[in-house]
Amino acid sequence: MFLGWIKNAMPRGIYGRAALILVLPVVTLQLLVSVVFIQRHFDGVTESMTSAMAxxxxxxxxxxxGAVDYEAARVALDRVTTGLELTTTLPASPMLPDDVKPFQDLTGRKVITNLREQVPDVLRISLAERRVVTLWLETNKGPLEVSFRRNRVSASNPHQLLVIMVVMGAIMTTIAYFFLRNQLRPIKRMAAAATDYGKGRMTNFNPTGALEVRAAGMAFLDMRNRIERQTQSRTMMLSGVSHDLRTPLTRMRLGLSMLDNEDVEPLIKDVDEMQQLLDGFLDFARSDAADVLEPTDPVDLLDAVMEDAKRSGLALTCIETAPAGTSIAMRPDAIRRALDNLVGNALRYGQKAEISLSVTDRSVRFTVEDDGPGIPADQRDEATRPFVRLDPARNQNKGSGVGLGLSIVSDIARTHGGMLRLGDSERLGGLKADLVLAR
Structure with missing residues (x-):
């Protein structure tokens, strides 16, 4: 439990943790020096000085x-106090009810203790004045009041060491913090470049800093380049295969259409289905294509989807939209493809669908809901994988496909630093798909 509390109390940011690493040793060292050095050293100095005063x-x-009367006592006091630099009053002024020591007086307790131990007849000691010590002594002529400078029994400025330690510690910590910030800046730039790449943006990044940080930056660049090469290779392979197969399929369909035999109709249907599968492969290949990010108003994309649905006579309703005029960097063609897939998927397995848009400071969310059979919760992760077709959950006879629709949407969401979330629609009872994009 204690370790958990410490973990929760730790700063979250790297600057905060770096500052803690710097400040904690300095503060610990100052406290150690204060307790060990100041306490022991100034106690020793105070004891030596109070012994001389005693x-x-x-x-x-x-x-x-030893004086016979008051007059002789005053004469004796006048004779010795001038040389000893003491101020005496006999008879003394009224004594204080108790010893006086200000709270901030670091050596006052030691002064009072040593004087009482070495001068048993001390009645009261007052350290109320910072530069003067006043005490009352018991004599056979009555209480004697004696005053002398404070620096005769203790170091008058022990607090200066604390002030110097605190000030110098703060200065050195500030210098170290700025130096460490320069060392941490390359890590923040690399984190920003990684975040941008997760949102589909290629940010220029030049590894700098210490050798270890520079090595991590170079490893990040190598990893990003490998991912880009693999993505391009997959895109080119799928595009090439799909394009090369499209020509012979077209020739087959033309040849079959010239035949009058009724047995040819199922073959033409098979060729059309193969054509749809190739279109699905091309869409999947284009989902990773490096389209250019453009400032786009998501409301315009939603309006375009609704306009196409209206022309096609689709049962699609817009239930909520965000205010127009918001410009967000995104790939409009890819987002439009993702929305078309979600709407087509919803109307393929349901009778009607609803779409909505919400925009916040950190994300953009398109939501598509339908009244279809939905997808069980334990199969939703599998539904977003390529080439997966969930026959029990989504009626397979209502449409053909290769199982790439939701996978394409998920890939497009990831290239924008977002995600595709599947859930249950409370309004229509079917599937609810949230296309979340990071801003």
Whole structure:
């Protein structure tokens, strides 16, 4: 539980953690020096200085006790106090009810303790004034008030060491923080480049900084280049295969259409289905194509989808939309393809569909809902994989396909730094598909 509390209390950002790494040792060192050095050193200095003062106080007390009367005691005090730099009052002014030591006085307790131990007849000690010590001594002529400078019994400025430690610690920590920030800046740039790449943006990134950070940056660039090469290879392969097969299929269909035999009709239907499969492969290949990011208003995309649905007589309704005029960097052709797939998928397995759009500071979300059979929760992850067809969940007889529709949408969402979420539609009872794009 304690470790969990520490983990939750730790800063989340790398700058905050770096600052903690810098500040914690400095503060710990200052506390250690304060306790060990200041306490022991100044206690030793105070004890030595109060011992010397105690000798003078005892001598002063003996002069008063040895005098025959008050007048002789005053004469003796005047004779010795000038040389000892002491101020005396006999008879003394009214004593304080108790010793006085300000809270911020670091060595005051040690001064009072040592004086009482070495001068047993001390009645009261006052350290109320920062530069003066006043005490009352018991004599046979009554209480004797004695005042002297504070720096005669203790170092007058022990707090200066603390001030110097704090100020220098803050200065050195600030310098170290700026230096460390320069070392962490390449890591932030690499993280920003990785985030942009996850959103489909190729950001220029030049590895800099320490050797380890530079090595990590070079590894990131190599990984990004390998992914780009693999994506391009897959796109070219699927496009090439689909394009090469389209020509012989067209010749087969033309040849079959010239025959009058009724047995040819099923063959033509097979050729048409193969043509649809090739179109699906091409769409899947284009889902990773490096389209140019353009400032696009998502409301315009939604309006275009609704306009096409209206012309085609599709049962698609827009239930919610965002205010127009928002410009967001995205690939409009890819997003339009994804929306067409979601709408076509919804109307293929349902009687009607609804679409909505919401825009926030961090994301754009297109939602398509239908009244079809839906997809069980334990099969939704599998439904977004390529070439997967869920026969039990989605009635296979209502449409042909190769199982790439949701996979294409998922790939397009990932190239925009988002995701495709599948759930249950509370409004229509069928499938709810959220196409979430990062801003």
């Amino acid at each position: 000798i003078e106080l005892r001598f002063l007390q003996s002069q008063v006790n």
